Amino acid sequence: MSDALHRSAAAGSSAPPRPNAVVAVLAFAGIVVSLMQTLVIPIVPELPRLLDASASNTAWTITATLLAAAVATPVVGRLGDMYGKRRMLLISIASLISGSVVAALSDSVVPMIAGRALQGLAAGVIPLGISIMRDVLPAERLAGSTALMSASLGVGGALGLPSAAFLADNFDWHVLFWTSAALGAVALVLVLTLVPESKVRTGGRFDLIGALGMATGLVSLLLAVSKGGDWGWSSGSVLGLFAVSVLVLVAWGFYELRTRQPLVDLRTTARRQVLFTNLASIAFGFSMFAMSLVLPQLLQLPEQTGYGLGKSMMTVGLVLAPQGLVMMAMAPLSAAITKSRGPKITLMTGAVIVAAGYGLNIVLMSEVWHLVLVSCVIGGGVGFAYGAMPALIMGAVPPSETAAANSLNTLMRSIGTSFASAVAGVVLAQMTTDFGTTALPSENGFKVVMAIGAGAALLALVLAAFLPGRRPAAQAVTAAGDTGGGDTDGGHSGPVEVSGAKS
Template sequence: MSDALARPPAAGPTAPPRSNAVVAVLALAGIVVSLMQTLVIPIVPQLPKLLDAPASDTAWAVTATLLAAAVATPVVGRLGDMIGKRRMLLTSIVLLVSGSVVCALADSLTPMIAGRALQGLAAAVVPLGISIMRDALPAERLAGSTALMSASLGVGGALGLPAAAFIADNWDWHLLFWTSAVLGALAFLLVLLVVPESANRAGGRFDLVGALGLSAGLVTLLLAVSKGGDWGWTSGTTLGLGAAAVVILAAWGRWELRAAQPLVDLRTTARTQVLFTNLASVALGFSMFAMSLVLPQLLQLPEQTGYGLGRSMLTVGLVLAPQGLVMMAMSAVSAGITKTRGPKVTLMTGALIVAAGYGLNIVLMSELWHLILVSCVIGGGVGFTYGAMPALIMGAVDPSQTGAANSLNTLMRSLGTSFASALAGVILAQMTTDFGGYALPSENGFKVVMAIGAGAALLAFVLAAFIPGRTAAVRPTATEDAEETTPLKA
């Protein structure tokens, strides 16, 4: 093992006394970035009026973020492994702040889409933060810290919705983006002051062809999935993009297998532990989005439908907010199970809890407290799974590959979410009820989506069962095997 992979001495900048500060700052950065997922939700219905553009065009304010995040996550993860994870983390936060400022100054569609795309380019902050933790923290702190960092994705989204709704209801909508810019600047400053750079770097030459190929494949795939409902699933545009995605990704895979220094090491991703963790991540990403789609609609539909609760967007946010707190609390429990039983057991347990939450939602959906309970149960299960997945990934890859491997795992969850959005949209568009001349999603439509969410969580449980027996949270390097006094088992 080269000196570049050697651990710094315990007395250095990554010594245990600074561990709490490093974890807190990285988790804050993750929460700030995850706010971008829910930032525009309260104002989406008003965007056509606010930006003087058709609704079909303003939808790109959401789609642009999705596409940019899909492209940036694997590319930035690989660059982090090569030239420094902290450096790429800071770069990502700068992009987030820049995008927030552009949106805050926007009064038309084009700058809004550009700003939202810049915000999406910051999506790799969470996988980069997890990878930094592997390099910077003592072994005994790693499981709990990575679980908390992973949970920040859900925590920021859950807590951001009520805050965004409150701001949008009481002040000018531009304040949403000024707030995110200020939070991003704060996160940048704290990372700069507190978080150390990792000594684990892969070096080498960046695979530009691989990056372009993966980006093209993901963009065409996600465009087909996310816009297929608007364009028509059998339209020439949708089918053409889907076919192009298959061809491009197949050619990309062939290139990556032959490249000396690939963007994504497909041989590593084919290892049983990595492969089935990523497959389970797709299923869980699919499952978790179903709740985000169903609960807000149930809360806002008119009471006269017989199943809607007729509440405001602010109430929606307040109902979903406890989910984020439960997710954060469960990250500690998740870490305890990972330490004693292994991350495989943690992942399987979380998947069962998520499935149970959807089962509850099918029979409990008529009262406000029903939906609070359901969101907390599902949030608890998500807290378990979010903590286990990075532990499983890092247990199977070299420290010099953690940025790329964690970023790919995050991308898998995002793909699952995109597929869930498309399928649920089709179901709710087909299973409708007439309400005053308008077609609204029916109660049975919501129940079908929840049943599919439960099924996806159970599929994740089955996939996780194929992960090799008792797996370690992280895979030790040769250097650390020889040095038992090292503060981190990497």
């Protein structure tokens, strides 16, 4: 099937008349959903008082979002491939709105946790948006648009912190969630109005057993990682959760390889281009989040420590906000390098920049402008990398598996951030300095975390080196016109259901 004929089949009779609007709406939806990551950070210390609950119980407002997102992202991606990506995008945004309303009406911990879990179920919006772009945008617009959509994950998180801090300082804390609900409602209306449905479908049946198995394994793993510091890494609960995750995920893998229509096509996932992109995503997720853990603490610790800057949460947000803008600004440059040199080079460039940013942070950490500079450098590197990942994934999978493959890649980044939180927590808890009657993380502890962040970026660089070499841009980047989408190791051309026919 020719490129023109395939585009006609995949996107209807022609490309949508307003591609700029489609890109803007999908990127806005991605930013709105990523805001939930930083929404409660300014009020976390106050949650036990606000909800009349213990700190260990209110911590579940963070954990619940993480676990819900981990389970929902691959499931929603698969359902999007089967039943319509726009349809699942709308359901995800509706979940964000309903979760925000539940949290906004909450005055106790249980409904707050429920609301935050519903917000977490919306995490699939970004991979769904990338997949819609592949199906409906003109081929020449794809690289820059998917880079922007991928960067929206970091943009929303960076811009959300100062906004949430401002609202928390000046209004009742419930306003945070009413604002989230309002933004979600705007995104829902815009998607309904301006984003077309992709007609690329896989059909078939949903792998319920595979979904339950993956959910059990992921929840066990991430719960152990996120709660290990509180419960004790050698406690029976944590060790038991790790054991359950290993056993269940191994059994799940065997089952997925033997079922006809698996939730995750592990054979596709094992292709060199997909496998090493996902592994690099874990390393990048780790590296990006390490900065998010270090810089706010350095800014807020008392000046009397000799290395803390004694700033407010509002200042923290303003210091980190430019990072999100830099990530957005890097999207077109990332796309240009991907078109000219291939996404592998773009990913490796991003890894080098992130590692350099952490190296810079080790020697520049005594002034506010030092941390602004460091966050912008690291944000620029992450923008490069996150822009390249969708191109690598979509260049190796058929259109009928785009949403599921992008969702799995997004999940890999989330797993990386979870491990970053755990590792940084252990390091900073062990490397402390006495400040009056309180033990605070030491300056060397922060430097060790920065060095680990740089190491994670260099690991991503090494993993990216194993990716297949550059292919022509028409194949590697503008993969919206592919029917098979195999990588240089050889792919397969799975059947694609388009408007009720097989192509």
